[in-house]
Amino acid sequence: MHPGSPCSRCLSHYAHGVKDVTPSTWVVAGGRTFNPGDPLNVPITLASNFRAGTDRGYSRGEGTATWEALEELVGGLEGGRAVAFSSGMAAAAAVLNLLSTGSHIAFPDDCYHGVVALIDEGVEKGRWSSSRFAGADTASCIEAVLSADLVWLDSVSNPLLTVADVPAIALAERKPGGLLVVDNTFATPLNQRPLAFGADIVMHSATKFLGGHSDVLSGVLVAQDPDVVAALADQRHHGGATPGALEAYLVTRGIRTLAVRMRQAQANAIDLADRLQNHSEILRVRYPGLVSHDTYGVAQRVLDGPGAMMSFEIAGPADRATAFCDALRIIVHATSLGAVESSMERRAGTPGQEHLPPTLVRFSVGIEDVDELWGDIVQALEASGSHR
Structure with missing residues (x-):
């Protein structure tokens, strides 16, 4: 945690006798x-x-x-x-x-x-x-x-x-x-x-x-x-x-269970963001924990952790990103986020989001086994490869 962060200090509370806790x-x-x-x-x-x-x-x-x-x-x-x-x-x-x-x-x-x-x-x-x-x-x-x-x-x-x-x-x-x-x-x-x-x-x-x-x-x-x-x-x-x-x-x-869920999901996200940015079929990864991210420096100053959300762009046309999401087996193809299960969605296909890169996929990272999540991503990239 960065020095002086509000999250790194103990909390003082106004009720029920619980004070000065993290x-x-x-x-x-x-x-x-x-x-x-x-x-x-x-x-x-x-x-x-x-x-x-x-x-x-x-x-x-x-x-x-x-x-x-x-x-x-x-x-x-x-x-x-x-x-x-x-x-x-x-x-x-x-x-x-x-x-x-x-x-x-x-x-x-x-x-x-x-x-x-x-x-x-x-x-x-x-x-x-x-x-x-x-x-x-x-x-x-x-x-x-x-x-x-x-x-x-x-x-x-x-x-x-x-x-x-x-x-x-x-x-x-x-x-x-x-x-x-x-x-x-x-x-x-x-x-x-x-x-x-x-x-x-x-x-x-x-x-x-x-x-x-x-x-x-x-x-x-x-x-x-x-x-x-x-x-x-x-x-x-x-x-x-x-x-x-x-x-x-x-x-x-x-x-x-927020603290334990976030701890696991964030650890998974840090790992998967690094793997994704090194995959030949991924054009760009947006994640506050990556040095390549536009606002990485700001994130280091104002966040206590990079979180469990990211987005990335897949090589190929828009229908490949949709096919990729459809091919997922463990990760859920769904629109919401922040739950125990990992989920993905192509955001440019959402009304009001047409300005986004056509193959941008939003990824809400869950608490599953990180290697199995990665295996699911790899097989979905392979399954959607014919759309390139």
Whole structure:
């Protein structure tokens, strides 16, 4: 871990007597109660209404113990107060809804296409204006901060794996009242905590690495400013974007193994990225852990690890990349990411992603045996070779 990293320091937490522990311990110990006789895991509260006499009246607004545990867990990991949502896109929509009509949004050239679609829709309806900047160019990012009411960044971008210099951008002079939002889905709180660098809001699609098992839709926002936290909670309440009790439980259970899952998946990714960049059928590998990566230097400064996501380009036409994905046997050909199973997808075939290199494949590395994963990649390259 790099010196002074927010992830390399111990965490201090505000509840249940667990203090000064590392993230690897907090994912297990956080979000639990410590009263004699309490269940070890917070129960799934299947109730939408509560008896009068407390401040908990209706779960859409006041919540349940199940998703309060999730919020404490993620809030502690990120160093703020968390607000849980029904999905990552619901969380993103809540952030954008904080803006007044006529606001300006700046976001990078490589950004999750769902968020881009949401921003573009607001532009078409006259709600706000927007501009894009080169995410790999820190100077361009800093210039955007000066005039934007909201700057949207990814700690590690999807799908080109550009690493943003969040500390430098956060330190830049901002437009008064301007917000810096960082999607930390790819890095996870184990590899970066953007609030410690000066971000205002951190977002997670908890469907991905936090949940980690391809069995739940969820999103989380984290902030330190009490007014921002309250505004986000209001957006959730008024928009009806509250998480279900079972979904909150599943994400909480997934986070319990986040550290060990990420450790194995990241080790696999480091190994496979090196093998891929040395394979004659692979034109380019984008992975923050490779010296050849555009933002490798930034990654070394702002991340505690290169993560478990990468993308690579296969030699040949676009249909070869599709045939390659179809030929996989262990690795799943699927669109989502961040789960225990490895998955791949040709991203240029996705609506809104046509600008990407035609043979770019996004690779979410799982926790399987690394040699068997490599064997699957090699056989799929051979099987798709006739499409060259």
